[in-house]
Amino acid sequence: MSSDAPGFELPLRLFLAFRVIIDEVHAELAREGHTDLRPMHGFVFQAIGTRGTTAVELGRSLGVSKQAAGKMIESLERTGYVERAADPSDARRKIVRLTAKGVDFLARSARIFDRVRDDWVRLLGADRVRALEQDLRQVTPGDPWRLDAPGWFGSP
């Protein structure tokens, strides 16, 4: 009843495949001029989206504390990818919005993600990639966000 492949190969390959994509996107983004961001930022930007967000909200959708989200926003503000503005309808909230530079990054990364997927289609065939996505959707939670990636490695 056991498996042909050892069970630990699957998660390993999943992670490696993830890395391959992210590294590729990250490298290409660097080539296109966005050198001051780290691999994960592509997702952070996707999470911020073009409509803007707040620190608390971003923290929630990323699965980290609002403080951590705040720090990330601060750093992105320093590098000019986002800007904060007061919310006219709620004096407590500060809306975080992508700058032109941020939008450019988001657009480029989206395009590169698509391009990498096309590479996979060329390599594996469109049906296999579609099947892959479908299978993965079945075993992962519906809500694609919430990477919950924070302190994920390390000892007690």
Added chain:
Amino acid sequence: MSSDAPGFELPLRLFLAFRVIIDEVHAELAREGHTDLRPMHGFVFQAIGTRGTTAVELGRSLGVSKQAAGKMIESLERTGYVERAADPSDARRKIVRLTAKGVDFLARSARIFDRVRDDWVRLLGADRVRALEQDLRQVTPGDPWRLDAPGWFGSP
């Protein structure tokens, strides 16, 4: 020429699927008594293996600095999962070997990994899982090790 699914969904799902497996294994391991280890340790133990290793070697295979590997070993030693012994043939080297507790952990985690894979087989079908593995093998580097997982998130 573009895709049905947005390109960023694929890496997202890959990562989520990875997390689902790791979280499941981690939770089950905790249920079985190994509460003092973190999610990634399953892989670390696989990398140490039953034959033992050294700090430098472990660092290499995990893709982190030897110091980082050393610290991890130190912490695993403190929690009783590994032990260090002098290498009789080279007085510089200290061989890191799993203790009985470490071997137990490794065996259990291997078993649970298999069990989770079986769950997937039940859910998706054996052929799909095999296809999944095969496809992933094709897009990932041959050497399964080298997670290179260290400081992977964060800002400049």
Added chain:
DNA sequence: CTAAGTTGGACAATGTGGTTGTCCATATAG
């Protein structure tokens, strides 16, 4: 055999990114 270079390991300093806790101002419910 010795001198030069390489390798394994330890120690220290540092940086980043996350956490919790606290506090304040503003909104919202009763």
Added chain:
DNA sequence: CTATATGGACAACCACATTGTCCAACTTAG
């Protein structure tokens, strides 16, 4: 109006990785 909840900032702290340095022990050249 008062009580509670929420968004955000600030501070202290912690875990984990990094680089740099140093030393002891092995290896190779001469």
